Amino acid sequence: MLHHSSFIAILVFLAFAATVIGISVYLGRRAKSAAGYFAAGGGIHWFVNGVAFAGDYLSAASFLGICGMIAFFGYDGFLYSIGYLAGWIVALFIIAEPLKRLGRFTLADALDNKFNSRGIKLSAAISTLVISCFYLIPQMVGAGALVRPLLGLPQYAGVIGVGAIVTFIVVTAGMVSTTWVQFIKGTLLVVLCAGMTVLILARGVTTKPTTAAGEPVRLMERGVQAEAAVWDKGSVVMSEDGGWKGMPFVRVRHPDGRVVVWRKRADGLLDEAQTLTVGKDGRKRVNGLPQGENAGECDLAPVGYASKLPGGVESTGPLGSFAYLHTMQHSEVILWDNVKIAESDGATTTVYFQKPTAGADFMAPGSSPTFRKVRGDKFTDKLDFLSLMLALFCGTASLPHILIRYYTVKDQASARKSTIVGIAAIGFFYVLTLFLGLGAMTSGALDVTDSNMAAPLLARSISELLFAVISAVAFTTVLGTVSGLIMAASGAVAHDLMSHVMRVDLDEFGKVRAAKIASVAVGIIAIALGICFSKMNVNFLVGWAFNIAASANLPSLLMLLFWKGTTKRGITASILTGMVSSLGWILLSAQAYKDVYGWDPATAIVPFSQPAIVTIPLGFLVLVVVSKLTAERKAA
Amino acid sequence: MAGLDFKHAGKPAEQEDERTVARNTRTGLRLFAVYVLCYGGYMVLSAFRPEWMKREVLAGVNLAVTYGFGLIVAALALALVYLNRCHKN
Numbered sequence: 001m002l003h004h005s006s007f008i009a010i011l012v013f014l015a016f017a018a019t020v021i022g023i024s025v026y027l028g029r030r031a032k033s034a035a036g037y038f039a040a041g042g043g044i045h046w047f048v049n050g051v052a053f054a055g056d057y058l059s060a061a062s063f064l065g066i067c068g069m070i071a072f073f074g075y076d077g078f079l080y081s082i083g084y085l086a087g088w089i090v091a092l093f094i095i096a097e098p099l100k101r102l103g104r105f106t107l108a109d110a111l112d113n114k115f116n117s118r119g120i121k122l123s124a125a126i127s128t129l130v131i132s133c134f135y136l137i138p139q140m141v142g143a144g145a146l147v148r149p150l151l152g153l154p155q156y157a158g159v160i161g162v163g164a165i166v167t168f169i170v171v172t173a174g175m176v177s178t179t180w181v182q183f184i185k186g187t188l189l190v191v192l193c194a195g196m197t198v199l200i201l202a203r204g205v206t207t208k209p210t211t212a213a214g215e216p217v218r219l220m221e222r223g224v225q226a227e228a229a230v231w232d233k234g235s236v237v238m239s240e241d242g243g244w245k246g247m248p249f250v251r252v253r254h255p256d257g258r259v260v261v262w263r264k265r266a267d268g269l270l271d272e273a274q275t276l277t278v279g280k281d282g283r284k285r286v287n288g289l290p291q292g293e294n295a296g297e298c299d300l301a302p303v304g305y306a307s308k309l310p311g312g313v314e315s316t317g318p319l320g321s322f323a324y325l326h327t328m329q330h331s332e333v334i335l336w337d338n339v340k341i342a343e344s345d346g347a348t349t350t351v352y353f354q355k356p357t358a359g360a361d362f363m364a365p366g367s368s369p370t371f372r373k374v375r376g377d378k379f380t381d382k383l384d385f386l387s388l389m390l391a392l393f394c395g396t397a398s399l400p401h402i403l404i405r406y407y408t409v410k411d412q413a414s415a416r417k418s419t420i421v422g423i424a425a426i427g428f429f430y431v432l433t434l435f436l437g438l439g440a441m442t443s444g445a446l447d448v449t450d451s452n453m454a455a456p457l458l459a460r461s462i463s464e465l466l467f468a469v470i471s472a473v474a475f476t477t478v479l480g481t482v483s484g485l486i487m488a489a490s491g492a493v494a495h496d497l498m499s500h501v502m503r504v505d506l507d508e509f510g511k512v513r514a515a516k517i518a519s520v521a522v523g524i525i526a527i528a529l530g531i532c533f534s535k536m537n538v539n540f541l542v543g544w545a546f547n548i549a550a551s552a553n554l555p556s557l558l559m560l561l562f563w564k565g566t567t568k569r570g571i572t573a574s575i576l577t578g579m580v581s582s583l584g585w586i587l588l589s590a591q592a593y594k595d596v597y598g599w600d601p602a603t604a605i606v607p608f609s610q611p612a613i614v615t616i617p618l619g620f621l622v623l624v625v626v627s628k629l630t631a632e633r634k635a636a
Numbered sequence: 637m638a639g640l641d642f643k644h645a646g647k648p649a650e651q652e653d654e655r656t657v658a659r660n661t662r663t664g665l666r667l668f669a670v671y672v673l674c675y676g677g678y679m680v681l682s683a684f685r686p687e688w689m690k691r692e693v694l695a696g697v698n699l700a701v702t703y704g705f706g707l708i709v710a711a712l713a714l715a716l717v718y719l720n721r722c723h724k725n
Contacts, residue, residue: 075700075701078701078704081704081708082678082704082707082708085707085708085711086671086675086707086711088711089668089671089711089714089715090668092664092715092718093664093665093667093668093671093718094664094665094668097657097660097661097664098661101657322694322695322696322697323696325696325697325698325701326692326695326696326697329692329696329697329698360690360698363690363698363700363701364686364689364690364698364700365682365686365689365700366682366686374682374683374686375686382683382684385679385682385683386679386683389675389678389679390679393675413722413723416718416719416722417719419715420712420715420716420719423711423712423715424712427708427709427711427712430708431705431708434701434704
C-alpha cells in the first residue's frame, strides 16, 4: 500500500523528535561532565528509575509488533505481552540480587568473574554480538515501518535512513540514553497509549469504519454471484494458467486493464480479493494496474473492520473495557490471509483474500498460523507454543542490556522498589496492547502487506496529530535502543574481542577508533539485515532474540550462581552450544524459509520455529557434562 | 540502552547480612515457585485444553484474556509481597 504524508504530521514529528533528541544530548553531556552524579551508583529516586526501566525495556518492537500481530491474527500477539512481563519475575526473584552481590554488572563480567578465561570472554562477546544483532533487526524494521506512512518512502529508505542517522550519531557523539531520557520516553509512551486506548473504547467497534477526516472506508465485496462479478461490458473471465490452476480464484479482466481477483467460497459465491504482483524487473502492479494513485493506476485498499456485531448493530458506540472484550468475542471480523502464486512470466503475485473470523476463534491462543497447531491433538504440534512461552519467560533475565539497567540505584531496597515500579508500568502497557491491537483490527486503516504498521495507522485513523506524535515518540525510542545496541556491539568488538581475546594492544585513541569503525560496520550490517527481514513482524524477531539469549546465557548464569561444580570450559561450551544451536535452528525453521528466504516453508528442516524448549536444556546439559569432564582434581 | 556509567556503582551501599540474605532468597524462591505454577498452568491449559480458554469466566471475558491479565497482575502482586517480606526481614 502506498502512503503519503501530511505536512502537519511531518512538522509535528520533526519538532517532537528534535526535542527528545535535544534533551537526550543535553542530559548526556551533563551526565558525563558531572561525574559525581553517578559516583554512588545513582542518586536517582526509585520511582524515576522504575519508569526508566519501562522506557528502556518497551522498545518500539513491543508497541508495533505486538499490536500488529494482534491486529492481524488476534490473541496470539498477546502471548508475547504475557511472556515478556513474566520474564521480569525470573529477573527479580532469581538473578538480580545474587548478581548484584557479586558486584558485577555486565553478563560477560559476571560470567568471567571467577575464572578470568579468554574462552569465556570470547564466547560471551560473540553471544552479546549475536543477540544484539537479533535485537537490532526488529528495531530497524520497526523504524522503517514508522517512517513509511509518515514520509511516504518505501521500506528500505526508512531502514537506511535510521541506520545512517544512528551510526552518524554514535560515531560523532556517542549518544547515551540517560535515566532521565528513558523516564521521559517511558512516560510518554505509556500515557499516549493509555490515551489511545480510551479513544478506542470511546469509538467502540463498527462494521463501517471512517477515516480521521470522516470519510467512509470502502468495504470489500462479499458473497457476490458469479455473474455479477463480470459487471462491465467487455469484462472477461481469464483462464487459469500457470500457478492459477486449481486455485480457488476467479480472475476478471476489465476493459480498463484492471484484473479483479475473486475467491470462490464453499457456497459458490465470490469474495473480493486484492493482488500485488511483483514483476521480475521489480515493478509492482496492484490488481493488474501499475501501483499508484493516478488515473490508470491502482493501490491496495486499507482494511480492518467487523462484519458482524452482537445484536446485529452497525456500530456499538462507546464501550467499557470489559464490554469491549466481550463484544470482540462475539463479533465476526474480516481478517486477511494471503497466498503467493507464480505467474508464467516469472512474476510473483500475492493474493490477499478475506477471511471472516469469529471472535470466539481469534480471542484465544492458537489464533495465528504460527501457533494454530496448538489447538490440534498431536503433542509435537504444541511444542512451538510451549517453546515460545519458555523462551519469553527465560529470556528477559538473559538479555545483556537488561541486567545492567538494574544496578543504577544505590541500594538493594531501592533496586527492589524500582523493579516493582518498572513491572507495574510495563504490565500496564502490555494490558493496553490488547486493546490497541483489537482497535487496529477494526480501524479500517490496515495495510494488508505489513502488520508492523498497524499501530501507527490506527493512530492515523483517529487523528493526524496523534499519528504524528505517536510516530515521533516511537521513532525516538527506536533511535535510543538502536544507538545503545550498536554501542554495545561495537564495545564487544573493540574492548572484549580485540583487547582481551586477540590481545591487540591499543592505546585509548586506538580503542575509540576501533570502536567507531566497529560501529560503522555494525550499522551497515544492521541496515542490510533490516532490509532482508523487513517482511517479518518485528515482535516475532524479538521473540527469536529472546530464544537465543535464553539458550546462550541463562544456563551459564544460573549454574554459575547456584552450582559450585561449574568450570570455565563448561561455561564456554554452554554459551557457544546454546547460541549456535538456537541460531541454527531459527535459520532452518519454516518461518525463516517463508519470510526471509522466500522458500517453501513445508521443506524446512526443523519441526517447529521456536528452539527454546530444546536449546535451553541442551545448554544446561552441555554445561554439566563439560564441567564434570574438566573438573579439577581435588586433593584427596 | 541504559547509561553505561555502572562502573562507578560497585557493591550495594547497604550490605544486608547473611541471615537476611538467606531469608530473602528463600522468600524469593517460594514466590517464584508460586508464579511458575501460575505460568505453567497457563501453558498447560492453552496447549492441552484450548477449548476451555474460550469459555467466559469474568464479566463476559473469556479465560484466555482473563488468565493473561491475571498473570500480569500476579507478577506485580508477588513483587509487592516480596518487597513487604524483605522489608520485614
